Amino acid sequence: MLQLVLASAAFLLLHLWVSGTPLRDRLVARLGEGAYLGLFSLASVAILVWMLAAYGGARSAGYNPTWWGPTPLTQHVQLVLMLVAFLLIVPGVMARNPGAVGQTGALQDPDPVRGILRVTRHPFLWGVGIWAGGHLLVNGDLISLILFGSLGVLAIGGAASIDAKRRRVYGETWAGFEAKSSFVPFAAILSGRQTLRPGEFALPALVGLAVYVATLLGHPLIAGVPALG
Known part of the structure; x- marks a missing residue:
């Protein structure tokens, strides 16, 4: 349990403190963008593996109070x-x-807000946040609260951190991108700043649907428990 707590705390600190504050700017100035991103990626993968291993160990450790279930x-x-x-x-x-x-160059595109970005400018992180929330809905045990809660906080907090970081570095250029998109999914569409154009992301959505089905069927191999009761 302690290992899971430590790993989760390290993962949050790495992404929300190291990456999400002016500390990142100082590290980039000293190391260079490429070296910083390489070290950050290695640290992220290492800590994520630590988290998952600690979660597996905590599941078999015995002490794991549960407040709700599916x-x-x-x-x-x-x-x-x-x-x-x-x-x-x-x-x-x-x-x-x-x-x-590595994709900030897209800010120079004539229309950087396309496809799924019309829904939200942080689709991946919102997806991870919803994924984590869905798992918390049916897993009310302590170790699941630590793991999925940490990933959910990181996803939504990380999205806000990216906005602050890009705003600090790119100023008005990022502000223009923000004005044409939204943090909260569908907010820009509901406010009239964007229009939903499903054709722009029809193929990625079909791929997403295929991955969803494959994950459901393969969940016993992936997580050790069936997703379909």
């Missing part, structure tokens, strides 16, 4: 949330996004 209703709700999550995560990964690592 019900027929919450299981159905979770399946819907997982579909929404994958329809954000996969198109988000496939999109050219100024908010993603």
